[in-house]
Amino acid sequence: MKVKYAFVVVVTMFALLLSACAGLGQSEPVVMRIGYAGSPDTLNPGAAVLAESYTMFELVYDTMYDLQLDGSFKLSLAESVDVSDDGLVYTYKIRDGVKFHDGEPLTAEDVAYSYLLYQNTEGYPWMGDYTYYFENIEATDNNEVVITLSEAIPNIDAQLVFLYVLPKHIWENEDPVEFENTAMIGSGPFKMVEYKQNEFVHLAKNEEYHGDVPKIDEVVFQTFENQDALVQAIKTGQVDMITEMPNTAVATLREDPNVEVVTGAPFSPGVTDIIFNQVSPENCPPDDGLCTGHPALLDRNVRLALAHATDKQKIIDVVLLGLGTPGTTLIPDGLGFWYNTDIKDYAYDVAEANRILDDAGYLDADGDGVRDMPDGSRSLTFRINWPSDSIDAPRMAELLSEMWGQVGVELEAQAMDPDALTAACCPAFDFDIMIWGWGSDPDPNLLLSVMTTDEIPTGSSETGYSNPEYDELYYQQAAELDLQTRKDLVWQMQQIVFDDAVYIIPFYAQNVQAFRKDRFTGWILDQPKVELSDPTSLVYVEPVQ
Amino acid sequence: MSRYRFLLKKIAWSVFTIFFVLILNFFLFRVLPGDPARAGVKDPRMKKEAVEAIRVRFGLDKPVINCFQSLNPIELGDCAVNPFDTQFFIYLRNLTRGEFGISFHTNRPVSDVLLERLWNTILLIGAGQILSIIVGIAFGVFAAWKARTTIDYSALITGLVAWSLPTFWLGIILLFWGSNNGFPIGGKATPGTSSYPFLYQAGDVFKHMLLPTLTYTIVFMGEYMLVMRSSLLDVLAEDYILTAKAKGLSTFQILKDHALKNAMLPIVTIIAINLGFTVAGAIQIEAVFSWPGLGGAIFEAVNRRDYPVLQGAFLLIAVSVIIANLIADLTYSYLDPRVHSE
Numbered sequence: 001m002k003v004k005y006a007f008v009v010v011v012t013m014f015a016l017l018l019s020a021c022a023g024l025g026q027s028e029p030v031v032m033r034i035g036y037a038g039s040p041d042t043l044n045p046g047a048a049v050l051a052e053s054y055t056m057f058e059l060v061y062d063t064m065y066d067l068q069l070d071g072s073f074k075l076s077l078a079e080s081v082d083v084s085d086d087g088l089v090y091t092y093k094i095r096d097g098v099k100f101h102d103g104e105p106l107t108a109e110d111v112a113y114s115y116l117l118y119q120n121t122e123g124y125p126w127m128g129d130y131t132y133y134f135e136n137i138e139a140t141d142n143n144e145v146v147i148t149l150s151e152a153i154p155n156i157d158a159q160l161v162f163l164y165v166l167p168k169h170i171w172e173n174e175d176p177v178e179f180e181n182t183a184m185i186g187s188g189p190f191k192m193v194e195y196k197q198n199e200f201v202h203l204a205k206n207e208e209y210h211g212d213v214p215k216i217d218e219v220v221f222q223t224f225e226n227q228d229a230l231v232q233a234i235k236t237g238q239v240d241m242i243t244e245m246p247n248t249a250v251a252t253l254r255e256d257p258n259v260e261v262v263t264g265a266p267f268s269p270g271v272t273d274i275i276f277n278q279v280s281p282e283n284c285p286p287d288d289g290l291c292t293g294h295p296a297l298l299d300r301n302v303r304l305a306l307a308h309a310t311d312k313q314k315i316i317d318v319v320l321l322g323l324g325t326p327g328t329t330l331i332p333d334g335l336g337f338w339y340n341t342d343i344k345d346y347a348y349d350v351a352e353a354n355r356i357l358d359d360a361g362y363l364d365a366d367g368d369g370v371r372d373m374p375d376g377s378r379s380l381t382f383r384i385n386w387p388s389d390s391i392d393a394p395r396m397a398e399l400l401s402e403m404w405g406q407v408g409v410e411l412e413a414q415a416m417d418p419d420a421l422t423a424a425c426c427p428a429f430d431f432d433i434m435i436w437g438w439g440s441d442p443d444p445n446l447l448l449s450v451m452t453t454d455e456i457p458t459g460s461s462e463t464g465y466s467n468p469e470y471d472e473l474y475y476q477q478a479a480e481l482d483l484q485t486r487k488d489l490v491w492q493m494q495q496i497v498f499d500d501a502v503y504i505i506p507f508y509a510q511n512v513q514a515f516r517k518d519r520f521t522g523w524i525l526d527q528p529k530v531e532l533s534d535p536t537s538l539v540y541v542e543p544v545q
Numbered sequence: 546m547s548r549y550r551f552l553l554k555k556i557a558w559s560v561f562t563i564f565f566v567l568i569l570n571f572f573l574f575r576v577l578p579g580d581p582a583r584a585g586v587k588d589p590r591m592k593k594e595a596v597e598a599i600r601v602r603f604g605l606d607k608p609v610i611n612c613f614q615s616l617n618p619i620e621l622g623d624c625a626v627n628p629f630d631t632q633f634f635i636y637l638r639n640l641t642r643g644e645f646g647i648s649f650h651t652n653r654p655v656s657d658v659l660l661e662r663l664w665n666t667i668l669l670i671g672a673g674q675i676l677s678i679i680v681g682i683a684f685g686v687f688a689a690w691k692a693r694t695t696i697d698y699s700a701l702i703t704g705l706v707a708w709s710l711p712t713f714w715l716g717i718i719l720l721f722w723g724s725n726n727g728f729p730i731g732g733k734a735t736p737g738t739s740s741y742p743f744l745y746q747a748g749d750v751f752k753h754m755l756l757p758t759l760t761y762t763i764v765f766m767g768e769y770m771l772v773m774r775s776s777l778l779d780v781l782a783e784d785y786i787l788t789a790k791a792k793g794l795s796t797f798q799i800l801k802d803h804a805l806k807n808a809m810l811p812i813v814t815i816i817a818i819n820l821g822f823t824v825a826g827a828i829q830i831e832a833v834f835s836w837p838g839l840g841g842a843i844f845e846a847v848n849r850r851d852y853p854v855l856q857g858a859f860l861l862i863a864v865s866v867i868i869a870n871l872i873a874d875l876t877y878s879y880l881d882p883r884v885h886s887e
Contacts, residue, residue, distance in 0.1 A: 031737065033736075035731070041650055041651055041652075042651055042652045042653075044652060047652055122598040123598045123599065123602055125599070177602065177652070178647070178652060180652065180653060193737070194736075194737065194739060196736075196837070197651065197653075197658075197661075198837045198841065198842075199732055199733060199734075199736070199837050200732065200736035200737075202736050202737045218737065220736040220737055222731060222732060222736055223731070223732065223835055223837075224731045224732075224835045225731075225831070225832050225833075225835040225841060226731075226832055226833050226834075226835060228717060228720070229720055229724075229730050229731050229833065229834070229835060230731075232720060232721060232724045232730060233724065233730060233731060235724070236724040236725060236730075238724065238729060238730065238731070389848070419850070
């Protein structure tokens with residue numbers, strides 16, 4: 001009898017398998033399948049933190065401006081904008097006839113409601129930053145939004161670009177922080193079909209979109225928790241595009257005739273930084289500061305020598321397998337216009353590094369192979385820490401240890417839990433050197449603020465660097481409305497922090513993505529930035545005929 | 546001791562253990578370093594006020610328990626504070642209402658997050674367990690029956706190799722093989738098929754399950770096989786088996802009626818323990834095949850200091866391990882009446 005049951009089970013399973021294969025065949029919608037290694041944390045735009053969430057927001061919601069792949073902004077939801085002479089009042093004329101995915105009209109009322117919601121909800125981690133300068137937000141009768149600023153700022157486009165417009169008729173009935181927003185009613189080029197956290201996000205095109213309607217019918221983002229599986233999935237055609245991959249997979253994927261690997265500056269550029277603790281005793285934050293940094297790092301000569309002793313190209317070749325560009329300051333090359341291309345990087349020159357240290361009096365007094373402070377008080381032995389979840393940092397620390405060893409500097413390397421590292425970092429300044437990183441806004445303002453004296457006690461300044469001249473320029477550029485003048489100021493500031501060797505920026509990492517050449521065509525690849533999962537590409541791709 | 550008293554005693558101990566776990570669970574995560582209001586958010590743009598708002602929302606601004614404001618770093622607080630307004634009491638009160646709290650990371654109720662994941666894990670690991678138990682026991686019996694022959698030795702070696710294979714390595718190998726042969730390698734189902742007929746969906750999930758289940762079965766089969774074989778060999782060396790042989794019973798009859806029941810005892814222990822941990826999922830397999838199970842949820846929650854999810858998950862695991870052990874104890878007393886008379 002038991003044998004018979006087993007037979008029945010096997011037959012049933014086969015039947016299931018067959019039906020699984022037979023279910024397809026009718027007129028299929030054109031579906032773009034995208035593999036990625038994450039999942040949104042939440043679909044509530046105010047509460048979301050992860051980049052994966054923002055990818056979905058860009059596709060499903062409208063904003064006042066769209067960020068282009070060349071780093072510029074284009075009006076999207078508004079058809080025109082009128083700026084008052086003093087630069088304080090912006091009047092946006094919202095397009096007529098825009099509809100939310102549920103058919104309700106989108107009006108200036110919804111826009112003003114959304115902006116006020118972002119500004120007034122305390123539980124939103126950083127929407128408050130983007131609405132900081134908004135003194136008054138008002139919707140007028142003829143479908144206009146009037147934003148009055150508390151002071152004239154040069155970059156209102158960069159403030160509005162992440163403020164997604166939400167439907168008032170839905171959100172006003174919900175708790176703004178706890179609302180899960182799984183139905184995600186927006187007005188963007190794609191609309192939500194189904195969402196399963198940590199499994200997939202399924203979107204369909206919005207036929208009534210006010211801009212260009214997507215050429216494909218559906219987009220599916222599928223989560224692969226394992227990067228090897230992601231690579232294997234595109235190789236075998238289970239997905240049509242992948243948004244990330246380990247650099248080690250690039251060489252093999254490039255050999256695949258059906259797969260094209262693309263690299264370029266990321267949409268949200270990132271920067272990896274080697275941070276020197278150079279907070280001076282008088283700037284040590286009175287409440288939280290421990291300020292245990294090595295005194296030698298306060299000396300520009302030491303930082304300069306370390307910069308000369310750092311072979312950035314080798315780090316890029318070993319750590320990133322060549323997929324990066326050498327960095328100069330915190331402003332990454334991905335910011336295009338704002339990135340100072342005039343800066344000439346310090347040459348990798350061990351002899352020069354040794355000469356600088358010799359001249360500055362850091363000699364190896366006790367003959368143990370490690371240089372000592374001029375007064376002999378302690379050796380040039382630095383602690384170097386990095387977040388334990390970083391893949392690149394351990395190898396970087398190893399390389400630095402080797403490179404700086406050649407100039408008589410010793411490193412004590414130790415990975416730290418990211419939380420513990422935050423606690424040691426700032427504003428405690430309880431470290432010597434750290435390897436960490438930043439993601440950048442499209443506007444350079446935030447990363448420039450990191451090096452100002454004002455940010456030392458707040459915890460945003462990682463180095464404790466303080467330079468009145470730099471601070472002055474920072475406030476000037478933050479209020480400069482003329483684009484070209486502001487750019488000159490921003491470039492000047494980069495030159496200053498570069499000359500002072502505040503950081504060593506080993507590289508700006510590149511975005512590495514891949515798509516199947518035999519499936520879809522029309523990807524936007526000729527721009528300074530690469531992001532295949534952005535509407536800039538997904539609206540225009542179409543199946544290969 | 547009567548059977549009922551034995552049963553009552555076991556159940557009482559289980560309840561006590563669960564209560565102990567409840568309390569331990571709370572303090573265990575509070576002594577971990579790191580601020581849950583900041584963990585996972587490495588962006589220093591997050592202002593102090595925003596962090597404070599999150600702390601208030603999740604009750605993290607309240608003292609952990611009387612006299613202690615925080616446990617890591619240890620920060621003494623007011624001992625005279627209203628005990629009903631401490632994190633510990635609120636935790637207990639919510640538990641009695643069946644509430645595990647809201648996940649810090651995903652903003653969703655923990656019970657929703659865990660329940661969704663729990664079914665996925667039970668589906669995958671349950672199938673793997675059943676298969677590996679059946680195959681492992683069958684091979685083990687067969688090997689013991691053919692003891693010290695080529696069949697036995699090859700089964701022994703296969704079992705040892707399978708058991709010592711690193712799970713993730715075997716998973717990756719099968720993933721490479723499977724992806725080249727048309728098997729899906731990620732997730733539980735093909736996205737966008739939730740409106741398809743039930744049979745289609747079941748078949749789709751079945752296809753997605755094949756590779757991870759196979760991985761699980763190969764690794765765990767070895768364990769069951771080895772234990773079954775050695776346990777059965779022990780029994781077969783007993784005098785009463787010799788007696789049975791002398792009575793002229795066939796080998797099959799000896800195995801079926803005399804040896805197997807006694808040889809099952811150690812296997813029951815392992816099965817019970819493994820079944821208890823079924824709920825915890827197999828983190829490695831879930832990670833390799835992107836299976837949306839509990840193991841992955843726990844891993845993610847640890848990284849993000851998502852206390853509510855961790856508390857909920859650990860409670861779930863503890864309860865299932867305790868219940869599985871209780872069932873094992875009861876099965877013992879059925880299989881071997883000596884157990885409850887001791």
